[in-house]
Amino acid sequence: MNAKDENVEGDAHLAADLIMGQLHAGTDLVVRATALMDRRALEAHQQISGVDRHWQIAIHLWPALKSVAHHTEQISGHLLAAGVDADMLAGLGPHPHYLRDPQRHLVFHTPIPPTSQWPHNDLPLHKLGAQNDPGRYDLVLANLPFHDVALFDPGRRARLGAYHGDLVASALDQTPGGLAVAIASPVFLDHPDAALRQVVDAKADLVGAVRLPGGAMRPDSHAKGPTDVLFLCHRQPGQAGPGIPAARDVITESGRGHLNEYWFNNAEHVLGQFRSDPESATFTVDPRSEPLGRSLQVAFDQIATVTINRLQPNTSGHPTPRPGPHRTPECIAPAYTPDL
Numbered sequence: 183m184n185a186k187d188e189n190v191e192g193d194a195h196l197a198a199d200l201i202m203g204q205l206h207a208g209t210d211l212v213v214r215a216t217a218l219m220d221r222r223a224l225e226a227h228q229q230i231s232g233v234d235r236h237w238q239i240a241i242h243l244w245p246a247l248k249s250v251a252h253h254t255e256q257i258s259g260h261l262l263a264a265g266v267d268a269d270m271l272a273g274l275g276p277h278p279h280y281l282r283d284p285q286r287h288l289v290f291h292t293p294i295p296p297t298s299q300w301p302h303n304d305l306p307l308h309k310l311g312a313q314n315d316p317g318r319y320d321l322v323l324a325n326l327p328f329h330d331v332a333l334f335d336p337g338r339r340a341r342l343g344a345y346h347g348d349l350v351a352s353a354l355d356q357t358p359g360g361l362a363v364a365i366a367s368p369v370f371l372d373h374p375d376a377a378l379r380q381v382v383d384a385k386a387d388l389v390g391a392v393r394l395p396g397g398a399m400r401p402d403s404h405a406k407g408p409t410d411v412l413f414l415c416h417r418q419p420g421q422a423g424p425g426i427p428a429a430r431d432v433i434t435e436s437g438r439g440h441l442n443e444y445w446f447n448n449a450e451h452v453l454g455q456f457r458s459d460p461e462s463a464t465f466t467v468d469p470r471s472e473p474l475g476r477s478l479q480v481a482f483d484q485i486a487t488v489t490i491n492r493l494q495p496n497t498s499g500h501p502t503p504r505p506g507p508h509r510t511p512e513c514i515a516p517a518y519t520p521d522l
Contacts, residue, residue: 216334223331223406232399236267236325236365237275239411240301242478243363244273246486247321248297250361254493257294257320262310262356264289265325265365272323273301291319320360324353329367330399332407332459332466339464343369343378351381354416361489362386364412368393371410371442372429372464379426386414387423389492390485391444395454396466398474408467413485415492432465434458439465450484453477 251257263272268288273295290307294300326349333339346366353362370378371391390413397406417423427443439458445451453474454467470477 220333220335220338223333224328226400227328227331230400232330233267233270235394235399236270238475239365239478240267240271240273242475242482243271243411244301245479246482246489247363248300249483249486250489250493251294252297253490256360256493259294259320260291260316260318261294261321261323262289262291262319262353263307263323264310264353265327267325268323269307271325272307273305274307275301275303291316294321319357322353322357322360322362324349324362324364326350326364326366329365330397330407330409331367332396332464333369336463339369340373340375340378342367343373343375346370347378347380347382350412350414351385354382354386354414357416359418360416361493362412362414362416364414366410366412368408368410368464371412371426371444372440374429374431374440376428382414383425386416386425387492388426388444389413389415389489390481391442391448391451392478392481392485393445393452393454393467394474394478395469398469406466408465411482413489415489439463441465451481453481 289310292307326346392411394409396408429440429442432441454469456465
């Protein structure tokens with residue numbers, strides 16, 4: 183990511199103000215109350231460390247990435263890690279000072295080591311822009327701001343989705359032909375406005391996604407939204423691919439909302455049970471009874487297999503097929519019926 187991207191992403195307060203927008207004089211009490219709840223959610227994300235869950239994601243992500251690196255030639259050069267706990271995602275273990283600085287934002291790059299030596303606590307991490315910066319990377323790991331924030335106001339949700347779309351597109355620009363893994367808000371995939379995904383759709387394919395339960399990232403009632411881990415392959419110029427699936431209108435007994443088509447074809451990657459939130463017209467995810475780490479590992483392993491098939495040369499001469507027919511996944515049945 184370039185210097186401008188690093189500055190914008192690193193200033194969490196600026197990002198929060200961008201998402202919140204402005205309230206004008208005379209705004210009614212309901213709107214002001216909603217704004218207060220949304221502001222508290224953004225502040226909870228900034229003030230409370232998610233280091234424990236970031237570490238759990240990292241330790242289950244590494245085996246999947248090592249498998250992809252072992253079976254493909256595309257992930258063998260350098261990786262770029264950006265965001266809070268970026269060094270942890272890159273391969274270093276957690277340190278006690280993390281808990282005192284939950285919003286430290288870092289951008290590192292490093293040569294991808296042999297899989298037998300990754301991760302390890304002596305991994306040489308270099309700040310972005312150093313003399314040995316290769317300028318392009320085979321792998322980008324991006325922890326996006328406010329990925330677990332559930333916002334009530336639809337305008338703020340749209341701004342958050344667009345913000346994450348811009349950051350994902352920026353990450354992909356650093357990895358032509360490679361892989362980007364982003365910890366992102368569900369708004370990016372689920373928002374009904376396809377324009378939020380248009381730039382990413384034009385250059386990359388979603389090869390996998392995992393949705394974590396609501397409240398899984400931070401033990402706070404204000405930052406209670408689900409979180410997505412996205413796997414995206416950057417297409418080469420002229421290369422065909424399925425892009426990013428569209429969001430579907432979904433009707434429930436308590437109202438209407440939207441879910442991305444991906445979840446209808448990959449229900450096992452929702453690590454819990456979808457439940458509608460009538461106040462925000464969105465869906466949260468209630469956790470499964472089994473340990474989250476086990477569910478993460480299974481889902482990441484499945485996505486690694488898909489990623490390997492995607493990155494290996496296609497000698498058939500046919501473009502990668504689009505997802506299969508739309509269906510109602512078991513994780514949201516029987517109360518949920520797609521409105522087609």
